[in-house]
Amino acid sequence: MLEPHILEPLADDAWPARERARLGGWRLNASSGQSMRINACWPLAAPDRDPEAALDAVEAWFAERNLPPRFKLTDGVVAPVDLAQRLAARGYAACKTTLVMLGQLRDVAGGEGDAAIRLSDTPDATFEAVFTATAGNPEDGRERLEALGRIPAPARFARLDIDGVPAAIGASAIGGGYAGIFGMRTVPDHRRKGLARRVLRALLAEAKTLGAERAWLQVEADNAPAIALYADEGFEPGYRYSYWVR
Template sequence: MEFTMGGRLEVRTTPADVGKRVSVRRVVDAPGEGAKFTDTVGVLTSWDNGVLSVTTRSGESVRIAESSLVAGKVVPPAPARRRGPAASFGELALVTARAWQPVESELLGDWRLRAAGGFTRRANSVLPLGDPGLPLGEALGTVRRWYGERGLPAYVQTATGAEGTQERLCADLEEHGWRREVSAEVRIAALAPVGDLDTDVSAVRTSRQPDGAWLSRYQRFETPGPHVLKVLGSGPSVWFASVPGDGPAGVPAAIGRCVVDGRWAGFMAVEVGPEHRRRGLATAVMTALARTALDEGASAAWLQVESDNEGARALYDRMGFATHHRYHHFRSA
């Protein structure tokens, strides 16, 4: 990473660059190692009282003492992905939201407050795609009251790591005492290669509604009440897949859900019973759903995977999915 001008390290970043993507180098004292350089790349979200805050692609907020800086500069937006379909953050934010539609929602300026009885944070959080029409502190107070009236914790869903994402909002939420609870990756890929995978899909069954057996494998709730079924059934064109199990209880060996929305096919709820893993069933479920989506005219795929789910991330790597951006749920203190 080049910081020099005429052979000298220079700090060319200033408080006027707040909101821009920067690369900064600082000196830190490492125990037993002495002083060493550390580089940070991200959006400069604040520079106050001698302290910089840089929000990285992963959503981490890094605070840096101005006195420790040895170099810094504004850098171009993150380079475009080298694989997968072209997509903007704005397009994907709306597509992914339509796959997890709430039971009720209300607008606060350009923010959408969403609730679904607490089933999945994606349907029980604010989608802040613009200006709430109020100063941030007042808007967050309104959010807290709205969710409190429904007996739900208040969450705001944000995104980082792509052009047009919300690093500034992440930093502002932290300043107001909100804390990040969950982070996940939004990954995308061309759909046809997923449908062309060489795997046996003969045992995969697809349907338009989740039956009791499908729900018994989906371990994300205690009782599948009407709100759960409404959220799972939401979306422009929804498909469910299952692979029958070989036990007497009728619980499927594997399941999955796909929402087709224009050119996009979203994959979610892909689960395999512990006793059936390492048999390629997750791949078979996704391939079968991809073929169904291709028949409906979709050409691109997306999915969401939590950042600490190493097994799923490795599977999606092999299937050609690349990270487009990351999203985070911030909870009110």
């Protein structure tokens, strides 16, 4: 099973923030403040200064951008190891635990030949319309769409049409022999029809052709239906991360 110290840098590069910086092994990401992943510090290795000085610098960096400071603490790669205690002493607490699931592409079901699914290397206007319609918060949807547009090549964007009308979408980022799955969305009127499964299979089949051997995805730890779907498609729990906020 893939170690988080290998996957987390790939995950950071696959879903790039608008603005990025480093403090040694700490990665700082800032966008519009909506999606936590691209608006947080990822302390994946030792910082380039004393930990308390690094915390001060992170808080100042986010304050300069009018964003609340956030930290993404991942099982097995937090540096220093007592960072959670240091954050708690400053008034931070953990929230929004996310599960990273992993799969071997040879073990997941194939999705070749699904004529209803269209694949492209950029998110077109129709893809964006479905994503926006299912976002809930327009600002959050806009920020995530911008992030989708920054996924480095080769990226793939899948759209499934029902009776000529877009019904479900998803995206993938390929890097380091791995496929990361993002942006899985289904229009409300078409949910619980197995469309997400078909989109996932098409993305994974395409990832094989692009040289990926494994796949990973992130799902909120309390989203039991999604976890069950991915498990049924060959994905297994890998590790977890949580955000720390004031």
